[in-house]
Amino acid sequence: MEAEVRDKPAFANIRAELKAxxxxxxxxxxxxxxxxxxxMSTRWNGGFLSAVARKLFxxxxxxxxxxxxxxxxxxxxxxxxxxxxxxxxxxxxTMFLQPGAFLACEPGVKLGLxxxxxxxxxxxxxLFRLKVSxxxxxxxxxxxxxxxxxxxxEFVVDTGHLVAYEPTIxxxxxxxxxxxxxxxxxxxxxxxxxxxxxxxxxxxxxxGLAAWTNSHLW
Amino acid sequence: xxxxxxxxxxxxxxxxxxxxxxxxxxxxHLRLGDRGLSARTSDGQEFFIGYSDxxxxxxxxxxxxxxxxxxxxxxxxxxxxxRFPEALKRAAVGELFEQVDTILAxxxxxxxxxxxxxxxxxxxxxxxxxxxxFGIVAFARVAIKSVPIVVxxxxxxxxxxxxLSEFGKEIKSPEAIDAVQGIVDRxxxxxxxxGVNYHVLIVDSNVVNALALPGGTILVFRGLIDEMDSTxxxxxxxxxxxxxxxxxxxxxxxxxxxxxxxxxxxxIGDVGGIVAIGSEVLxxxxxxxxxxxxxxxxxxxxxxxxxxxxxxxxAMIQMLGNLPDAHLHGALSWLSTHPNSDxxxxxxxxxxxxxxxxxxxxxxxxxxxxxELLGEDQSEEPKDVEATDDNGDNNxxxxxxxxxxxxxxxxxxxxxxxxx
Numbered sequence: 188m189e190a191e192v193r194d195k196p197a198f199a200n201i202r203a204e205l206k207a208x209x210x211x212x213x214x215x216x217x218x219x220x221x222x223x224x225x226x227m228s229t230r231w232n233g234g235f236l237s238a239v240a241r242k243l244f245x246x247x248x249x250x251x252x253x254x255x256x257x258x259x260x261x262x263x264x265x266x267x268x269x270x271x272x273x274x275x276x277x278x279x280x281t282m283f284l285q286p287g288a289f290l291a292c293e294p295g296v297k298l299g300l301x302x303x304x305x306x307x308x309x310x311x312x313x314l315f316r317l318k319v320s321x322x323x324x325x326x327x328x329x330x331x332x333x334x335x336x337x338x339x340x341e342f343v344v345d346t347g348h349l350v351a352y353e354p355t356i357x358x359x360x361x362x363x364x365x366x367x368x369x370x371x372x373x374x375x376x377x378x379x380x381x382x383x384x385x386x387x388x389x390x391x392x393x394x395g396l397a398a399w400t401n402s403h404l405w
Numbered sequence: 406x407x408x409x410x411x412x413x414x415x416x417x418x419x420x421x422x423x424x425x426x427x428x429x430x431x432x433x434h435l436r437l438g439d440r441g442l443s444a445r446t447s448d449g450q451e452f453f454i455g456y457s458d459x460x461x462x463x464x465x466x467x468x469x470x471x472x473x474x475x476x477x478x479x480x481x482x483x484x485x486x487x488r489f490p491e492a493l494k495r496a497a498v499g500e501l502f503e504q505v506d507t508i509l510a511x512x513x514x515x516x517x518x519x520x521x522x523x524x525x526x527x528x529x530x531x532x533x534x535x536x537x538x539f540g541i542v543a544f545a546r547v548a549i550k551s552v553p554i555v556v557x558x559x560x561x562x563x564x565x566x567x568x569l570s571e572f573g574k575e576i577k578s579p580e581a582i583d584a585v586q587g588i589v590d591r592x593x594x595x596x597x598x599x600g601v602n603y604h605v606l607i608v609d610s611n612v613v614n615a616l617a618l619p620g621g622t623i624l625v626f627r628g629l630i631d632e633m634d635s636t637x638x639x640x641x642x643x644x645x646x647x648x649x650x651x652x653x654x655x656x657x658x659x660x661x662x663x664x665x666x667x668x669x670x671x672x673i674g675d676v677g678g679i680v681a682i683g684s685e686v687l688x689x690x691x692x693x694x695x696x697x698x699x700x701x702x703x704x705x706x707x708x709x710x711x712x713x714x715x716x717x718x719x720a721m722i723q724m725l726g727n728l729p730d731a732h733l734h735g736a737l738s739w740l741s742t743h744p745n746s747d748x749x750x751x752x753x754x755x756x757x758x759x760x761x762x763x764x765x766x767x768x769x770x771x772x773x774x775x776x777e778l779l780g781e782d783q784s785e786e787p788k789d790v791e792a793t794d795d796n797g798d799n800n801x802x803x804x805x806x807x808x809x810x811x812x813x814x815x816x817x818x819x820x821x822x823x824x825x
Binding site: 275276278279280281283305322337339352353354355356357358381383384385 | 420422426428429430431432433446447448464465466467468470472474478481483485523526
C-alpha cells in the first residue's frame with residue numbers, strides 16, 4: 188500500500204493507494220473521500236469492553252472502520268482539527284500515544300490502553316495512554332506541527348506538547364525553573380523526558396488554544 | 406519484541422537501537438550467551454554486545470527497563486522482562502554482577518523517592534482541601550455577620566407562604582396573638598441584634614412545634630401551647646427561637662447547604678441570589694435542622710434573654726425536661742429537630758449557676774386563658790380548611806372540626822413526617 192501525508196503541517200491528510208488485499212484501519216469519521224471500489228466495514232475498537240475503555244480514557248472512538256478493496260482504489264483520511272499527521276513504522280516495537288492522537292494503522296498493529304501515571308496526568312497528557320505495538324505503519328495526528336527528537340539523556344517538554352514516545356523513555360514532572368519563575372514565567376510545570384528513545388512533540392497545544400479562546404469570550 | 410512468541414529460558418523479549426537498522430530501532434529477541442548478549446530482530450539482523458563491553462542503565466517508562474549499551478553508545482539493547490537482571494547476573498558470571506546490583510538498588514531508591522513524593526503531594530492536596538473547606542466555613546461565618554438583617558427578613562418573607570402551606574392554617578385570633586406577641590416584645594429589647602421586627606403567627610396544628618424564620622417571623626403551633634406547663638415555658642421556647650434569628654443560624658444553614666455559591670454571593674453582595682437560594686433551602690423542611698452546637702447556642706442565648714427580661718430562665722430547663730414526655734405523647738416534631746435534651750439542660754444549668762442573682766416577675770397572662778382563646782377561635786369559625794397533599798398542592802379539603810377529633814397517636818404519626 189502506498190501512502191503519503193499531504194498538506195503538512197496545517198491541514199495534513201493521508202492519501203492511501205490501496206491494491207487488492209491491502210487493508211487500513213482508521214478512526215471512525217476519519218474518512219474524507221474514497222474510491223467507489225473501496226469497501227468499508229465497521230467493528231468495535233477491540234472488544235466491547237476495551238472499546239468502551241478506549242473511548243472513555245483514550246479519547247478514541249467506540250468503533251473503527253476497516254477499508255479494503257478487491258481491485259484498487261484511493262482513500263483520503265483526515266482528523267477533525269487542524270494540524271500535522273505523522274507516520275511511523277513499527278518493527279516489533281511499541282509506541283505510546285497521547286489520548287486522541289491515533290488516526291489509522293495497518294492490520295499488523297495492535298492497539299491497547301495503558302495506565303500513564305500521575306506524572307502524565309499532571310503533565311496534561313491524561314491518566315491513560317494508547318499503546319500501539321506490533322508490525323506495520325501507524326498514523327497519528329496532533330494540533331500544530333509534529334516534530335521528532337531522539338533523546339539520549341534528559342530533555343524538557345512543556346506540558347501538553349508531548350504527543351508520542353517510546354517505552355524506553357521515562358517521564359518525570361518538574362518545575363520549569365525556580366518556584367517564582369515557574370509560576371510567574373508562564374511555564375509552570377514541565378515534563379522532563381529521559382532516553383534513550385524517540386519522542387514526538389506538537390508545536391501547539393490544544394489546551395493553549397482553548398485557554399486563549401476562553402480568555403476572549405468574556 | 407515479538408509478543409506472544411514462545412522463548413527459551415535464556416531468551417527475553419526486548420529491542421535494539423542501532424544506526425544499522427532502518428528507522429534506528431527494532432524489536433528483538435535477546436539471548437544470553439557465554440561471552441555476551443546477542444539480539445535478533447524480526448528482520449533477521451543479528452547484533453552482539455560482549456559482557457566486558459556492556460554498560461548497564463535502568464530506566465524507561467516503567468522504571469524497570471534494563472539498557473545494555475556499548476561504551477561508544479552506538480548499540481543499545483533493552484529489555485523489560487523482570488527475570489532479565491538476575492539471568493544477566495548468572496550468565497555474565499561475575500562480570501556484570503556489581504553493575505546489576507548497583508542499577509537495581511538505584512532503581513529501588515528512585516521508586517521509593519517517587520512514591521514518597523506522590524504520597525506527600527497527595528497529603529498536601531488533602532490538607533489543602535480540608536484547610537480550604539474550614540477556611541471557607543470560617544470566612545462564611547464572618548461574612549454572615551456582616552450581612553444586613555434586612556436580607557434575613559427578605560428570605561423569611563419569601564419562604565413564609567410555602568412554610569405555612571406545609572404546616573397548616575394560621576389562627577387569626579388577635580387576643581391570642583397579642584398574648585404571645587407580648588412575651589416576644591418583653592424579650593426583644595434584650596436580643597443580641599437590634600432592629601429585628603419579631604412577628605408571631607399561631608398555626609392551627611396539633612404538632613408540638615415552634616419555628617422561626619429568618620428576619621423574625623415566629624410560628625407557634627397550637628400543639629405546643631397545649632403541651633406547655635406554664636407561660637414561662639412557652640417564653641423559653643420563644644426565646645430559643647428568637648435566638649436562632651439573632652444568631653443568624655438560618656444564613657449559616659443556607660451557606661452550609663449550598664456551600665461556596667452562597668459564600669460568594671454573600672461576599673459580592675448579591676442579595677437577590679441569597680434570597681432566592683435561601684428561600685429555596687428553607688422550603689425544603691429536611692434542611693431546616695440546626696446542628697447540636699446551634700441548638701445549644703440558642704438555649705444559652707434564650708436563657709440569657711429571659712434572665713435579662715426578668716423571666717425565670719429555670720423554665721428553659723423545665724421545658725427541655727418536658728420534651729421526652731411530649732415525645733411519649735407522640736408529638737415528636739420539635740424534639741426530633743432539637744435532640745439530646747440532657748446535654749442541653751446541663752449547659753443551661755451551668756449558665757444559670759454562673760449568672761448574677763436577679764428578681765424575676767411572672768408573665769402577665771395565664772396559659773389557660775390563651776388556650777381558651779384558641780378554643781374559642783376554633784369553635785366560632787367551624788369552616789373548611791384547605792390542607793396540602795404530599796405534593797404541596799392545595800387540593801384536599803378537610804372540615805376543621807374533624808381535625809380536632811383525630812386520634813392524637815394516628816395524627817402524630819402523619820405529622821412526624823413534617824419536620825420543621
